[in-house]
Amino acid sequence: MNILSFTKLHGDENDFIISWADQAPETGWPDIARRICARTTGIGADGWMLVWRELGGLRTRLFNSDGSEAEISGNGTRCAAAFALLKGAAAPPTVLITTAAGPKSLRLISQHEHRFLFEMNMGTPHTEELRTTLHLAGRDWDATILNVGNPQCAIFVDNLPADWRIPAAEAEAHPRFPKRSNVSFVKVLDRHTVEAVFYERGAGETRSSGTGSTGAAASAILRGAVETPVEIRTPAGNLTLRWDDSVYLTGPAELIGEGTYYL
Secondary structure, three states: OOEEEEEEEEEOOEEEEEEEHHHOOOOOHHHHHHHHHOOOOOOOOOEEEEEEEEOOEEEEEEEEOOOOEEOOOHHHHHHHHHHHHHOOOOOOOEEEEEEOOEEEEEEEEEEEOOEEEEEEEEEOOEEEEEEEEEEEOOEEEEEEEEEOOOEEEEEEOOOOOOOOHHHHHHHHOOOOOOOOOEEEEEEEEEOOEEEEEEEEOOOEEEOOOHHHHHHHHHHHHHOOOOOOOEEEEEOOEEEEEEEOOOEEEEEEEEEEEEEEEEO
């Protein structure tokens, strides 16, 4: 029987299954991701990540729960850094991880048993449209479109509509985004605080998102609505972003458990 060892972690309730690449099958990764991430018939997660040991650090590939491959996950990369420290594959204070969006540096701020807190260099966002209007679910929405390693559409609202998931799902697959987009609905609370909810490409609604939080806060800064540092309040908890020479996101990663999945 084919078996796959895994470790499950979450970053601010955005959960990921992680496996060493050299212990996984060489092919069929999208199908494995769909199966292992299934909430009722699999282990259940927002994504499955493969990790390679490489000279000077680690390399990852991330597959969403629908089997599509993502360039990067902010919360997921923090989970990979925690995984590496737990397995002795990296040493504090800095973990270097190469993602499909490029190399990322994560600085360990604290560790208490299986709970970690990292500050991750997210790079510099690339703005495509600072202010644009998207027609979704029968109405117009005020949005910022940018890339933080993966595509982001931040929709700004005065109050979060109860049916936000409907326009969010439409935005994720909007013709404006040929490769689909991650979507956040963002409410500015004060000069250093935003509230956000997330609909991620390939996973749907998630309790939190590292790149989504980066896109939400960076968009608000670029619009002049807030200033660094920014606290991002998500349904799962708070993340913190500062924008100096680069954009840095601080958030948790926590071990959930380990086991064997039967392929």
